[in-house]
Amino acid sequence: MTHGHALTHPAGPLAWPTGFRAYTGHGGLREHGDDISIVASDRPATSAAMFTRSLFAGPAVILSRTHAAGRNLRAVTTLAQNANVATGRRGQENAAEVVRRVAGILGVPEQEVLIGSTGVIGRPLPMDTIRAHFDETAEHGLAAFTAGPLDVARAMMTTDTRPKTAERTVGQTRLVGVAKGVGMLEPDMATMLAYVFTDADITPAALDSALREAVHHTFNCLSVDTDTSTSDTVALIANGAAGPVDSAEFSAALADLCLDLTQQLARDGEGATKLLRVTVGGAADHGQARRIAKSVVNSPLVKTAVHGADPNWGRVLMAIGKNTDDTDIVPGDVTVRFGDIEVYPEEPGADTLDRLVGTMRRDEVDIAITLGLGDAEATVYGCDLSAGYIRINADYTT
Numbered sequence: 001m002t003h004g005h006a007l008t009h010p011a012g013p014l015a016w017p018t019g020f021r022a023y024t025g026h027g028g029l030r031e032h033g034d035d036i037s038i039v040a041s042d043r044p045a046t047s048a049a050m051f052t053r054s055l056f057a058g059p060a061v062i063l064s065r066t067h068a069a070g071r072n073l074r075a076v077t078t079l080a081q082n083a084n085v086a087t088g089r090r091g092q093e094n095a096a097e098v099v100r101r102v103a104g105i106l107g108v109p110e111q112e113v114l115i116g117s118t119g120v121i122g123r124p125l126p127m128d129t130i131r132a133h134f135d136e137t138a139e140h141g142l143a144a145f146t147a148g149p150l151d152v153a154r155a156m157m158t159t160d161t162r163p164k165t166a167e168r169t170v171g172q173t174r175l176v177g178v179a180k181g182v183g184m185l186e187p188d189m190a191t192m193l194a195y196v197f198t199d200a201d202i203t204p205a206a207l208d209s210a211l212r213e214a215v216h217h218t219f220n221c222l223s224v225d226t227d228t229s230t231s232d233t234v235a236l237i238a239n240g241a242a243g244p245v246d247s248a249e250f251s252a253a254l255a256d257l258c259l260d261l262t263q264q265l266a267r268d269g270e271g272a273t274k275l276l277r278v279t280v281g282g283a284a285d286h287g288q289a290r291r292i293a294k295s296v297v298n299s300p301l302v303k304t305a306v307h308g309a310d311p312n313w314g315r316v317l318m319a320i321g322k323n324t325d326d327t328d329i330v331p332g333d334v335t336v337r338f339g340d341i342e343v344y345p346e347e348p349g350a351d352t353l354d355r356l357v358g359t360m361r362r363d364e365v366d367i368a369i370t371l372g373l374g375d376a377e378a379t380v381y382g383c384d385l386s387a388g389y390i391r392i393n394a395d396y397t398t
Contacts, residue, residue, distance in 0.1 A: 017174040017199035019241035021145040024155040028129030030081040034155035040075035041239040047073035048208040052232035058085035059095040060117040071204040081119040101134040156180040166260040168253040173200035173242040179261045201240030210251040218258040221380040224269035266381040271388025275364045281377040282370040289378035297382035307384035309360040313343040333372030
């Protein structure tokens with residue numbers, strides 16, 4: 001198995017796996033630029049998908065859950081800049097109409113189309129402009145499907161500053177992923193939109209198992225601001241065009257691809273300037289390791305210290321200590337490191353603090369915590385907290 005992330009092949013830009021094609025266009029959801037995308041397989045496919053558990057899940061999620069249950073999705077359409085959430089029956093009807101129109105263009109059953117919608121909550125979709133756009137697209141049919149993965153990733157963006165794509169290979173098969181999301185990110189599944197397309201021939205059960213395992217260790221370990229989106233969707237579609245694949249190798253490649261996308265999302269968190277990785281080892285179990293790590297990566301005080309390269313390492317102890325139900329944690333058995341610099345329990349001197357400032361000025365900051373309780377470990381991914389985050393979200397709709 002070969003791993004590798006690249007936006008380009010020797011022969012040119014990143015391409016879809018065999019048997020997939022895509023379209024992007026401007027449907028009037030934002031003022032400028034493409035805001036509608038469709039990726040489709042030219043043959044029947046198997047699929048797996050996961051969705052937000054938010055109580056205010058949008059019509060796109062509700063409809064897609066039903067379609068995903070058949071495990072035979074072959075197309076994904078995404079509307080950017082409008083979440084179509086909290087829009088009542090009208091929102092449900094609009095989501096269904098979008099799916100119906102996309103299915104008509106592709107000539108596939110509606111039940112084989114997944115829809116994602118992302119952006120402002122509480123505003124109806126501008127269906128007049130969307131209808132006009134799909135009418136025009138239908139006239140061109142599949143001849144309009146010339147977009148590449150980078151085009152689709154761009155069309156999905158809201159406050160993202162750059163598109164996110166990743167690629168992996170397993171033997172003769174390929175996996176290509178696209179993702180968006182930089183705010184309202186705290187996993188309760190996978191807090192963003194992410195789609196992976198592959199030409200591997202793999203059973204629905206193996207596909208579902210691989211996706212759930214990958215999400216558990218990647219997207220579900222991502223957090224920017226502790227807020228869980230109403231529109232989260234992760235889907236994996238396999239059309240079998242390149243033949244069978246070893247399921248274990250496929251799972252490893254998928255996990256690696258999802259980790260790549262996870263770190264791209266964290267680096268591009270709203271207002272972010274640094275990637276923050278927190279690893280907790282020596283935990284009693286995986287749940288404890290992830291819980292403590294998330295407590296640190298989500299701490300506003302830790303995140304602002306990382307942003308300012310302020311060597312206020314005591315904030316990490318604070319973030320660990322507020323987990324008051326974890327009574328098995330003994331402060332004297334805990335160690336904390338920033339990179340290779342131990343700050344606790346050994347009291348750092350002036351020279352160490354100077355080195356710590358240098359470590360915290362890097363684009364990637366790693367915090368490692370050992371609890372001294374067992375062998376379990378977890379790593380979570382986030383970013384620093386800057387004034388830019390406040391500016392973006394204070395003015396999001398104005």
